[in-house]
Amino acid sequence: MKVVVVNGQNHKGSTWHAGHMLAQKLTSDEDITEFFLPRDFSDFCCGCVKCFTESEERCPHYEKLHPITEAVDAADVIILTSPVYVYHCTGSMKAWLDHYGWRWLVHRPEEKMFSKQAVVVSTAAGAGMKSANKDMKDSLSFWGVPRIYTLGTAVMEVSWDGVKDSIKEKLDRRTAKLAKKIISSGIKKRASFKSRILFFAMSKIHAGSENGADGSYWREKGWTSGKRPWKQEK
């Protein structure tokens, strides 16, 4: 099982440990690919909208983004981690996610997403895991990932070294339970109810659209004439 971990922070604190504990229970070290933000990607979307209107390759940050995109596409499980910063994910994580607007279901979703599972991981000193995890989950869900788990932990500390053993042990148990669930669920093509509804609506819209990047993509995939990325080819 291939796992990609994209950390919304550069350091190996509580959040990294939570994500790493889970990744290690899912697969062997050589099958884990890891990125740190902003170290591995630090650009902000400049709003040129070329990714939407022309091609993702026209993004001024394409060369730097592409290796991360490739690793995400190759993974069976995507883990996104972020410490809670003022009740949300970090700016680095948000800046990276902004670069994938073109991949949302309404634009040009990647077919591979429909057979992946994902986990959003956050830690906070006290509160804000729900909203930080939602920041990351929203993107994964609109990319088409059918199964997304959340792992939020209030570590009651600002550094991993100071986190109580009881909290670390609880995290160990929770990651073990989650890893078991992910492994047993396996890799199958599927789509959430929300994706199916959105896909149906967009297939009608793109069928009638002119030759924009999105319309051409949908027509080439056959999605405007009934094909679906989560269905096996007959």
Ligand SMILES: Cc1cc2nc3c(=O)[nH]c(=O)nc-3n(C[C@H](O)[C@H](O)[C@H](O)COP(=O)(O)O)c2cc1C
């Ligand atoms: C800029 C900043 C904002 C933070 N905002 C919150 C917050 O809104 N709620 C909270 O409980 N903790 C907040 N914290 C604390 C961290 O979320 C918490 O210590 C987290 O476990 C740190 O994870 P790390 O060790 O991976 O960096 C904040 C920390 C920083 C540096």
